[in-house]
Amino acid sequence: MEPRRSWREILMLPGPTDIPxxxxxxxxxxxxxxxxxxxxxxxxxxxxxxxxxxxxxxxxxxxxxxxxxxxxxxxxxxxxxxxxxxxxxxxxxxxxxxxxxxxxxxxxxxxxxxxxxxxxxxxxxxxxxxxxxxxxxxxxxxxxxxxxxxxxxxxxxxxxxxxxxxxxxxxxxxxxxxxxxxxxxxxxxxxxxxxxxxxxxxxxxxxxxxxxxxxxxxxxxxxxxxxxxxxxxxxxxxxxxxxxxxxxxxxxxxxxxxxxxETGLNEWVDRHRRGAQAFYSSLGELGLEIYPLPEFRSPTLIAVKMPEGIRDVDVANIMAEKYGVHVGVGVARMKGRMIRIGSMGMVTAERIKASLRALCGALNEQGMRLDYTSVEGIVEESLSK
Amino acid sequence: MEPRRSWREILMLPGPTDIPxxxxxxxxxxxxxxxxxxxxxxxxxxxxxxxxxxxxxxxxxxxxxxxxxxxxxxxxxxxxxxxxxxxxxxxxxxxxxxxxxxxxxxxxxxxxxxxxxxxxxxxxxxxxxxxxxxxxxxxxxxxxxxxxxxxxxxxxxxxxxxxxxxxxxxxxxxxxxxxxxxxxxxxxxxxxxxxxxxxxxxxxxxxxxxxxxxxxxxxxxxxxxxxxxxxxxxxxxxxxxxxxxxxxxxxxxxxxxxxxxETGLNEWVDRHRRGAQAFYSSLGELGLEIYPLPEFRSPTLIAVKMPEGIRDVDVANIMAEKYGVHVGVGVARMKGRMIRIGSMGMVTAERIKASLRALCGALNEQGMRLDYTSVEGIVEESLSK
The missing domain is CATH 3.40.640.10 (Type I PLP-dependent aspartate aminotransferase-like (Major domain))
Incomplete structure (x- = not known):
């Protein structure tokens, strides 16, 4: 039988993403x-x-x-x-x-x-x-x-x-x-x-x-x-x-x-921009490093460099198992050093907040001290624009 | 929205076939x-x-x-x-x-x-x-x-x-x-x-x-x-x-x-043989021509040559629209002259009887005089073996 997952888990993979x-x-x-x-x-x-x-x-x-x-x-x-x-x-x-x-x-x-x-x-x-x-x-x-x-x-x-x-x-x-x-x-x-x-x-x-x-x-x-x-x-x-x-x-x-x-094509597309903005502002506030240079940052794929000494696979595993948030890890020359979050398709404040909460929680288990609550407002504000 | 068909219609196509x-x-x-x-x-x-x-x-x-x-x-x-x-x-x-x-x-x-x-x-x-x-x-x-x-x-x-x-x-x-x-x-x-x-x-x-x-x-x-x-x-x-x-x-x-x-692999496979046998015996009884020579007849695809003057597309359309049975027609050099029935996957007496009933009905609308009831028993018997 096919594996069953809960509706409470979310796919923030570089794809596939959750579907309606x-x-x-x-x-x-x-x-x-x-x-x-x-x-x-x-x-x-x-x-x-x-x-x-x-x-x-x-x-x-x-x-x-x-x-x-x-x-x-x-x-x-x-x-x-x-x-x-x-x-x-x-x-x-x-x-x-x-x-x-x-x-x-x-x-x-x-x-x-x-x-x-x-x-x-x-x-x-x-x-x-x-x-x-x-x-x-x-x-x-x-x-x-x-x-x-x-x-x-x-x-x-x-x-x-x-x-x-x-x-x-x-x-x-x-x-x-x-x-x-x-x-x-x-x-x-x-x-x-x-x-x-x-x-x-x-x-x-x-x-x-x-x-x-x-x-x-x-x-x-x-x-x-x-x-x-x-x-x-x-x-x-x-x-x-x-x-x-x-x-x-x-x-x-x-x-x-x-x-x-039904959402409206322009609104659907623009939510990707606002969603990514919410991610980038929050990650900046948390002091985490975003991989691409500012003017090249994608509205659909958020690449976060892992701090020295922290392996991406460990972080992704905690995010999936403890928080039910599935994300991608680094590949090719970034293997081991990057979390890749797909912010694609149904972009909502809830999904972004769940992802950031999971990321902070997982990184904290790896020895960091991040305060997720400090960015919750940023997400709400970015998405409501 | 995707087209909706009734569970009462059946796919006897050369594929896809109905699935559980x-x-x-x-x-x-x-x-x-x-x-x-x-x-x-x-x-x-x-x-x-x-x-x-x-x-x-x-x-x-x-x-x-x-x-x-x-x-x-x-x-x-x-x-x-x-x-x-x-x-x-x-x-x-x-x-x-x-x-x-x-x-x-x-x-x-x-x-x-x-x-x-x-x-x-x-x-x-x-x-x-x-x-x-x-x-x-x-x-x-x-x-x-x-x-x-x-x-x-x-x-x-x-x-x-x-x-x-x-x-x-x-x-x-x-x-x-x-x-x-x-x-x-x-x-x-x-x-x-x-x-x-x-x-x-x-x-x-x-x-x-x-x-x-x-x-x-x-x-x-x-x-x-x-x-x-x-x-x-x-x-x-x-x-x-x-x-x-x-x-x-x-x-x-x-x-x-x-x-x-669950059916049993051998039984699943053998039903294809018995199902095809039911088709071939019935078609013979009805006096319809089967395309391949006897020793080459497929257990999964039943190819029936259309009698002179009857177009396969007309027959297939009546079978689909009046009887809800979807079959294939002739292709390439057999275009226009053949009905192809897929007897694949879930092979049951009901599906075979429905197909033969539809085929007889459609051919009768095209001027033939076939008696479907004459073969109903053949199907029951072949499948029960």
Whole structure:
């Protein structure tokens, strides 16, 4: 039997996050024929909802795979042998993005960015001037391993366009958590997750494809069968998917998107900003160190450096076992030294307070002397704004 | 909101099929941290259950993707540029298998088999003698587009082994519906679906990997990031998956497997045989034509040729709308001319009778004069055996 946890525990992971009760209920609804009229209508409406959130009138597909599968789909549809790829890497997901691309072309150039910040317009301009004839630029919008957000995507996209390169954006933990307009920003290919800021179930990936990206996709000599976007476009024209979709996950995501629109899309997104502000102000007040430089701090992933001598795993275990608050730990070069709190999806004062209370309690068990009550007011105030 | 259908409607599709009530309930259970102890224990037990059904002590992975994604994973892990692949094609899924492989090597030789039967030991022996130095053989166990089952997999695997080739078996609609022993049969790589004879939710693929397959996998210069089996093995050694799994689908599948073991694995599998026997005897009695030759008829997919002048889509629509029985129609070269009934998962006399009643009723509306009551007893008798 599946493990049962209590509703009193909360998932503040870098994803998956908690999802609305109605999303759980929807996932228990009866399966239907994915080649029938009901599914086609439902699926078409679901994609329209996603288009509103992404800010696009162009093609959007919902793929049955994890977000990393969405990354695989993206790189395999626009990169072929010999293509010159420029990958900006400022964390583990940047590394993974470059590694995924390397399967499809050996010509992947990595631009290393310090992990305590995100790539900037200047980085991209410099990278594109030092590396000529780049076909594809890979960039992580919100680096989930470090909590750093890249800004000015519109300008970055402009640099790519002027250099004749496509911009493929990993928006896995940003979509739904920052204001988004795929068409106006000029992104060519976007990959997002459902189990992050959209508060949907894990197991699906979202992709959006621009007109420029289609030209490249159609020019490829071959594409992997499972991820072939031209097939997805063909089937989507009648509301279907090329292969059997994860129907119950589509149901769950649909219910989550309805929750977003009931809340109001702008309000949903802005709560991420206010929630992160509450975290950062509180952490500052408590004297804890936030990993990324101030101007790069993510609205969806809060990365807290552990004080010397305290291991992240010990802190996370106490937070989970004593307080029922599940968070992530450091990965790659930050392994052992960082607590990563996902403030994604349903951002509320209660969830933030529970997280800070648990963090303070766990750190105090490790020898610190933090007063959680000193920041409770900060959270209330930030969220009410 | 997701489309709602009635419990009185039944899915007799070539997949997905109906799943137990407890599987729906399980999918509505709360998400947990996929990097935590509870998930690791649950996942490890789930894989052990799958190993029992597959009949293996070797590696089994549950992938977050459709069965076609499992096919992509299989071919991408054992085929690299220049590899010689021999694909036996007797239907649409055989064609798809060969097409998937062609992305990874241009050296794919197709052996065409008449669509009203499945590949035999003789076909494989002949194919391997006419094509030397084959690295990988692709074979569909149960061709879902035609309702033909390949027998003597053990001997086929022996032929492949003697020729120095790996056998990759598409068991998407056979696992759980025919007796299986991966290790004794000597299969090298197996791909199965969850939403077919296991009566689980759609959105997952099952793969099993032999020792011989590992040698080939490890020898490849590169593997796609999302599907890399060496990463899956590494993470599975501690009960995890490399990337975020579709947690709620894992829950649902687990509940379905529990139902199988409560029924008894042998009884569960044998019901597929008896259920298909009930269909074939009844269809014969009614004078309807079964597509595959007698010795190749599948225990899980019943392919009925439409009488001259009757379109499959019209029949399927009446079956769905008037009788609430959802079935598949003809595809590829059988488009327009075939009703495909999935008799998978929960095989009961009630479901078979409802399907035959609907089929007779729909065909009668198209001008035939079939007497459903003449076969009701056949179904009861076949299932009670």
């Amino acid at each position: 009760e109605e999303s759980y209920r929807a996932m228990g609804s009866l399966l239907i024929n994915h080649r029938g009229r009901e599914f086609r209508e439902f699926h078409t409406q679901l994609i329209e909802k996603l288009k509103k959130i992404i800010g696009t009138k162009q093609d959007v597909f919902l793929l049955t795979c994890s977000a990393t599968g969405g990354i695989e789909a993206a790189v395999s549809n626009v990169i072929e042998d010999g293509d010159r790829v420029l990958a900006f890497v400022a964390g583990q997901f940047g590394e993974r993005f470059a590694a995924a691309a390397r399967y499809y072309s050996e010509n992947v150039v990595v631009v290393e960015i310090p992990w305590n910040r995100a790539p900037t317009v200047e980085d991209v301009r410099k990278g594109l001037s030092e590396n000529r004839d780049v076909d594809v630029v890979l960039l992580v919008h919100n680096e989930t391993s470090t909590g750093a957000l890249a800004s000015n995507i519109e300008e970055i996209a402009g640099e790519c366009r002027r250099a004749g390169a496509l911009l493929v954006l990993d928006a896995v933990t940003s979509l739904g958590g920052v204001p988004f307009s795929f068409d106006e920003m000029g992104i060519d290919l976007l990959v997002a997750g459902t189990q992050k800021c959209l508060a949907g179930p894990p197991g699906l990936a979202i992709v959006a494809v621009s007109k420029r990206a289609w030209e490249k996709i159609e020019s490829l000599k071959k594409r992997p069968t499972y991820f072939d976007f031209t097939l997805h476009r063909e089937f989507m024209s009648r509301g279907e998917t090329p292969y059997t979709p994860a129907v119950t996950l589509f149901y769950g995501l649909d219910a989550s998107l309805d929750r977003i629109f | 009530e407890e599987s729906y309930r399980a999918m509505g259970s709360l998400l947990i941290n996929h990097r935590g102890r509870e998930f690791r224990e649950f996942h490890t037990q789930l894989i052990e259950k799958l190993k029992k059904i597959i009949g293996t002590k070797q590696d089994v992975f549950l992938l977050t993707c459709s069965a076609t994604g499992g096919i992509e994973a299989a071919v991408s892990n054992v085929i690299e540029d220049g590899d010689r692949v021999l694909a036996f094609v007797a239907g649409q899924f055989g064609e798809r298998f060969a097409a998937a492989a062609r992305y990874y090597s241009e050296n794919v030789v197709v052996v065409e088999i008449p669509w009203n039967r499945a590949p035999t030991v003789e076909d494989v022996r002949k194919g391997l003698s006419e094509n030397r130095d084959v690295d990988v053989v692709l074979l569909v166990h149960n061709e879902t587009s035609t309702g033909a089952l390949a027998s003597n997999i053990e001997e086929i695997a022996g032929e492949c082994r003697r020729a120095g080739a790996l056998l990759v078996l598409d068991a998407v609609t056979s696992l759980g519906g025919v007796p299986f022993s991966f290790d004794e049969m000597g299969i090298d790589l197996l791909v199965a679906g969850t939403q077919k004879c296991l009566a689980g939710p759609p959105g997952l693929a099952i793969v099993a990997v032999s020792k011989r397959a590992w040698e080939k996998i490890e020898s490849l210069k590169k593997r796609p990031t999302y599907f890399d089996f060496t990463l899956h093995r590494e993470f599975m050694s501690r009960g995890e998956t490399p990337y975020t799994p579709a947690v709620t689908l894992f829950y649902g599948l687990d509940a379905s497997l529990d139902r199988i073991f």
